[in-house]
Amino acid sequence: MSSKHTKQVIDQFSNSEISINFVNGFKATFIRNIRIIWQYKFSLLIGFVNTFTVASLFYYVANLVPNQLISQDNYIVSSIPFIFAGSMLVDISTRILMKSMNSFTSEIKQGTFETLATRPFGLKRYFLSEITFEVFYGLFFSLIYYIPVLLIFPIFQGIEVDVYSVLSFLLLIVFVFLFFFSLSLLAANITILVKRGREISMVIIGIIHLLSGSLFPLSLFPEWLRIIAYFSPMTLAVQAFRLCLFGGGTVGDFSVWMAIILLAVSSLIILLLFNVTYKKIYKRIRTKGTIHEY
Amino acid sequence: MTIFLNLITIIMYFFFSKLNPDLTIFGISSSYLEFVFLGLCLQMIIGTTLATVCGSLYNEIVTGTWSTLLLNFNFLEYSIGNTLAGVSLSSVSVIIALLLASLFMGSFYVVSFQEILLILVLFLLILLSHMVISMLFTSFTIYYQKNSGLIPLLYQLTKTFTGVVFPIALLKGFPLFLSRILPLTYGLEALQAIALSETIDWKLILTNSGILVGMIIILGILSYFLVSWSIQNSKSNNKVDWY
Numbered sequence A: 001m002s003s004k005h006t007k008q009v010i011d012q013f014s015n016s017e018i019s020i021n022f023v024n025g026f027k028a029t030f031i032r033n034i035r036i037i038w039q040y041k042f043s044l045l046i047g048f049v050n051t052f053t054v055a056s057l058f059y060y061v062a063n064l065v066p067n068q069l070i071s072q073d074n075y076i077v078s079s080i081p082f083i084f085a086g087s088m089l090v091d092i093s094t095r096i097l098m099k100s101m102n103s104f105t106s107e108i109k110q111g112t113f114e115t116l117a118t119r120p121f122g123l124k125r126y127f128l129s130e131i132t133f134e135v136f137y138g139l140f141f142s143l144i145y146y147i148p149v150l151l152i153f154p155i156f157q158g159i160e161v162d163v164y165s166v167l168s169f170l171l172l173i174v175f176v177f178l179f180f181f182s183l184s185l186l187a188a189n190i191t192i193l194v195k196r197g198r199e200i201s202m203v204i205i206g207i208i209h210l211l212s213g214s215l216f217p218l219s220l221f222p223e224w225l226r227i228i229a230y231f232s233p234m235t236l237a238v239q240a241f242r243l244c245l246f247g248g249g250t251v252g253d254f255s256v257w258m259a260i261i262l263l264a265v266s267s268l269i270i271l272l273l274f275n276v277t278y279k280k281i282y283k284r285i286r287t288k289g290t291i292h293e294y
Numbered sequence B: 001m002t003i004f005l006n007l008i009t010i011i012m013y014f015f016f017s018k019l020n021p022d023l024t025i026f027g028i029s030s031s032y033l034e035f036v037f038l039g040l041c042l043q044m045i046i047g048t049t050l051a052t053v054c055g056s057l058y059n060e061i062v063t064g065t066w067s068t069l070l071l072n073f074n075f076l077e078y079s080i081g082n083t084l085a086g087v088s089l090s091s092v093s094v095i096i097a098l099l100l101a102s103l104f105m106g107s108f109y110v111v112s113f114q115e116i117l118l119i120l121v122l123f124l125l126i127l128l129s130h131m132v133i134s135m136l137f138t139s140f141t142i143y144y145q146k147n148s149g150l151i152p153l154l155y156q157l158t159k160t161f162t163g164v165v166f167p168i169a170l171l172k173g174f175p176l177f178l179s180r181i182l183p184l185t186y187g188l189e190a191l192q193a194i195a196l197s198e199t200i201d202w203k204l205i206l207t208n209s210g211i212l213v214g215m216i217i218i219l220g221i222l223s224y225f226l227v228s229w230s231i232q233n234s235k236s237n238n239k240v241d242w243y
Helices: A003-015 A022-038 A041-062 A079-110 A112-117 A123-152 A163-194 A197-211 A223-229 A233-246 A254-288 B002-017 B032-063 B066-072 B075-105 B113-144 B150-161 B174-181 B183-195 B202-236
Strands: A069-072 A075-078
Touching: A022 A123, A041 A079, A041 A123, A041 B150, A069 A079, A075 A079, A075 A233, A079 A112, A079 A123, A079 A163, A079 A197, A079 A233, A123 A163, A123 A254, A163 A197, A163 A233, A163 A254, A197 A233, A197 B002, A233 A254, B002 B032, B002 B075, B032 B066, B032 B075, B032 B113, B032 B150, B032 B183, B075 B113, B075 B202, B113 B150, B113 B183, B113 B202, B150 B174, B183 B202
Parallel strands: none
Antiparallel strands: A069 A075
C-alpha cells in the first residue's frame, strides 16, 4: 500500500461519517470507566486505607517539630495542619497525574490502546476524555478518602477562615487541577512514545513533593534551591494554599495571585506543548510501528 | 530512577531534620537525621523484598512463563533467588544514596566490627521475615491468578507504623498494636539499639531477634503450605496456563 493510500485510510478514520461527536464519545468513555471501577471495589477500600496511612504518617511526623509550631509568610501555625495541608494538596494533585499515567500504561500493556488509537472517535479526543475523566475520578475519590480521614484526625479544627480566603482558596484549587490536567495530557503523550508512564509520573511527583516544601517551610532551603523551587508552579501554589488557610490570604496577596497566574500560564504552555508534540509523536509511533509495543 | 527517588526522599527528610526534632524525649540519643537515615535505607530495601516474590510470580502468570516454570519448580529456591536478586539491585541504589548523603550531609554512624556482624545478622532476619510475607501473598496470586494489591498497602503500613521516620513511642492504641505485629518494628528497634546507642542493649536485641525468628518459622511454614495447596489447586483444575 502506497503512502497515499495510507493517508486516505487515516483520513477516512479521522473524518468518517461514522465518527461520533465529542459528547457521545466522552459519555462512552465515562460509562466504560465507571464499569471498570465497579470491578475494583476492593481496590477502592485499599485506596482509603492507604490514604489514611499516609495521613497518619504526616500527622506523627508533624508531632516531632519542636513546640509544634511553624512560621511562614508572617503567620505562625501548628506544625500538624501546616504539614498536613501542604502534603494533602500535593497528594491529591499528584494522584491525578498518577491515575492518568497508570490508566494509559494499562491500556498499552493490555493491548487495548492499539484498538483505541484506530477508533473513528480519534486518539486526541480519547486523550482529552480519558484525562478529564481521570481528573474528576481522582478528585472524587480523594474527597471520599480524605473526608473520613479529616473526621478521624480533626486537624483543621479551630482554624478560622473568612469568606474571601475560602473563595481565593477555591480559585487556587481550580487552577491547581487545571495545571495537573495539562501536565497529565503531556505526560500521557510522552508515555505512548517511551512506554514508561509510571516511571515518568513517579519522577515528576518526587520533584514536586521535594520542591513544594510540603514537609517544611521553604526558608529551610538554601538560596539557590529556593530559586529552583519557584520554577515549579506547585511551590507557590502550596505556599498560597497555606496562606489562605492559616494567614487569611486572599487573591489580593502577592503569593496568591502570583500562584494563580503562574499555574494558568504553565497550564497554557503545557497544553500548547501537548498540541505540538501530539502530532509528531502520533506520526512517529505510526511510522515506526511501535503503537502496540510495551 | 530508584536511586533518584530514594535520594529525593532522603533529601526531603534532610531538610525536615533542619527543624531540629528532639528525639531525646523518646530516649533516643542520636540526631533526627541519623535516626531517619537508618530507617529510610532499610525501608527502601524492604519494599523490594516484600514485592519481589509476589510480583515476579504475577508477572510469570501474565507473561505465560508460569506454566513452564511449574515443570521444574521449587518454590523456596525461586523465592530465595528472586529476593536475593531484587535485594542486591535495590541495595546498590541504597549504597549510592548512602554515599552521596554521607558526602553532602556529613558522615555518621561509627560502628565497631562486632556491631557490623550484628547488623548483618539482623539485616538477614529482617529480609527473611519480609520474604516469607511475600511468599504468603504469593499463594493468593497462584490460587486466584491475580494480584491481591495488598503488598503496596502492607508496604505503606510498614513505612508508617514501624518507626522509620518517627519513634514508635509516639503511637498509642490501635496504631501501636499495628506496629507490634509488623516485623520491621522489631528489626529496626534492634538496629537502632546497635547503630544509634553508645552501649549495646543485648536483652532488647536478643528478644527482637527471637521474635523475628519466630515470625520467619511460623509464616514460612504457613506460606509454604498455602503455596503448595494453591499449586495443587491450579493443577487439579487445569488452570495453570490461564490468565
